[in-house]
Amino acid sequence: MTVRVLLVGNGGREHAIAEATVMSPTDVKLYAIMSYKNPGIAKLCDDYRIADLTNFVAMKEFIQRIRPNFAIIGPEAPLGAGIADFFEEYNIPTVGPKKSLARLETSKAFTRELMQKYNIEGLPRFRVFESSEGLTEYLEELGQVVVKPDGLTGGKGVKVQGDHFKTLNEAYDYAMEILSKKQKVVIEEKLEGEEFSLQSFVSGETVLDFPVVQDHKRAYEEDKGPNTGGMGSYSDANHLLPFLDENDVKQAHAITEKVAKAIMKECGEAYRGVMYGGFIKTANGVKLIEYNARFGDPEAMNVLPLIKSDFVEVCQALVSGKLDRVKMEFENKATVCKYAVPEGYPGKPVKGETIDLSLVGKDARVFYASVEDKPEGLVMLGSRAVAFVGIADTISEAESIAEFAVSRVKGPVFHRSDIGTRRLIERRVKHIRRLLQNNDGSKD
Numbered sequence: 001m002t003v004r005v006l007l008v009g010n011g012g013r014e015h016a017i018a019e020a021t022v023m024s025p026t027d028v029k030l031y032a033i034m035s036y037k038n039p040g041i042a043k044l045c046d047d048y049r050i051a052d053l054t055n056f057v058a059m060k061e062f063i064q065r066i067r068p069n070f071a072i073i074g075p076e077a078p079l080g081a082g083i084a085d086f087f088e089e090y091n092i093p094t095v096g097p098k099k100s101l102a103r104l105e106t107s108k109a110f111t112r113e114l115m116q117k118y119n120i121e122g123l124p125r126f127r128v129f130e131s132s133e134g135l136t137e138y139l140e141e142l143g144q145v146v147v148k149p150d151g152l153t154g155g156k157g158v159k160v161q162g163d164h165f166k167t168l169n170e171a172y173d174y175a176m177e178i179l180s181k182k183q184k185v186v187i188e189e190k191l192e193g194e195e196f197s198l199q200s201f202v203s204g205e206t207v208l209d210f211p212v213v214q215d216h217k218r219a220y221e222e223d224k225g226p227n228t229g230g231m232g233s234y235s236d237a238n239h240l241l242p243f244l245d246e247n248d249v250k251q252a253h254a255i256t257e258k259v260a261k262a263i264m265k266e267c268g269e270a271y272r273g274v275m276y277g278g279f280i281k282t283a284n285g286v287k288l289i290e291y292n293a294r295f296g297d298p299e300a301m302n303v304l305p306l307i308k309s310d311f312v313e314v315c316q317a318l319v320s321g322k323l324d325r326v327k328m329e330f331e332n333k334a335t336v337c338k339y340a341v342p343e344g345y346p347g348k349p350v351k352g353e354t355i356d357l358s359l360v361g362k363d364a365r366v367f368y369a370s371v372e373d374k375p376e377g378l379v380m381l382g383s384r385a386v387a388f389v390g391i392a393d394t395i396s397e398a399e400s401i402a403e404f405a406v407s408r409v410k411g412p413v414f415h416r417s418d419i420g421t422r423r424l425i426e427r428r429v430k431h432i433r434r435l436l437q438n439n440d441g442s443k444d
């Protein structure tokens with residue numbers, strides 16, 4: 001029987017999902033709903049529709065005609081707007097949680113309070129404010145803080161002391177700005193450590209992990225410049241990271257398992273989709289920074305090309321509550337992903353300019369993101385344009401492959417040449433070593 005899969009989304013992450021879907025040994029037909037025509041996804045599809053991803057009514061005719069066996073939802077906005085609930089009315093199960101469960105990503109206050117209520121470890125000190133009452137005192141109590149608006153902000157709303165502002169007065173002003181928009185604000189202690197992404201398939205109480213990845217959010221080399229959606233990422237052949245051991249990944253997995261159980265109890269139904277934990281390894285163990293209810297972008301492009309299991313079979317098991325009956329296995333390969341982004345990104349990106357990929361060669365995997373195929377060539381739309389993924393036995397070899405490809409893109413783009421390099425990774429390893437040593441010293 002042919003399995004009809006509907007993909008919702010149009011970025012690099014969704015191109016990787018599309019590729020994993022059509023590579024499945026299952027007989028598959030792929031369909032997509034995109035807000036613009038991603039040339040990589042369009043090529044892999046049997047049919048597609050261009051529609052606003054949160055305008056569900058505009059999808060009705062298409063989904064009724066293709067009658068997908070299940071849908072995979074790429075980005076957070078349709079999940080937050082309730083696409084899984086809408087699709088359920090048409091008997092289309094989704095890899096992606098319903099609106100109430102997607103609060104794991106769409107409300108930072110919800111996730112923190114859930115973890116607190118169910119006594120789940122990995123929680124930094126935090127408080128949720130709906131007014132300024134007690135705000136000054138709490139900022140002073142914590143000393144070093146992170147200020148988070150409660151809702152979705154496209155990765156650009158969280159501000160960290162020392163990175164985005166210096167003083168507690170500035171933290172106060174930013175918190176007040178959020179409160180003035182009738183939004184809740186979460187104030188948390190600032191954690192020091194190294195961040196990593198653990199993406200898991202979750203169905204009820206069953207949690208199956210993808211290999212861990214480290215993303216690079218800052219726009220420029222050496223982690224300088226404004227925050228972006230992620231400029232690139234790497235993973236290691238042993239499915240750990242050079243600064244992370246098996247015990248750290250076990251801690252992160254245990255947190256996700258407990259959150260999966262807790263959210264089912266809290267919402268009265270099972271979470272079915274991706275839980276992508278943004279974790280941080282600190283001197284006091286692994287802590288949770290935030291959850292996303294979807295795959296990471298770029299992180300999806302590191303892990304999906306490594307899957308050895310039948311991706312479609314695993315997705316079917318997930319949506320039907322039988323994830324405990326399947327396994328997910330991955331190639332023991334290292335990966336490095338680097339995005340070519342338009343000059344001026346993220347603040348004032350050039351748009352409408354063409355890029356030429358004719359010199360990038362064939363060694364790296366190419367994932368199209370914010371680009372469209374036009375008569376004049378491959379035209380950039382303003383966000384991260386094209387990602388290149390090197391896959392090899394070591395991070396260093398994978399980095400060379402990705403760097404060769406991304407540096408040969410012709411056009412007004414830039415990329416981070418330091419991602420996946422030995423120098424940057426050694427800095428991360430030394431950072432953790434220093435934190436652990438200081439912690440040991442402070443116990444003497």
Ligand code: GLY
Pocket residue numbers: 155215229230292295296297298299
């Ligand atoms: N890599 C960051 C994100 O997907 O949110």
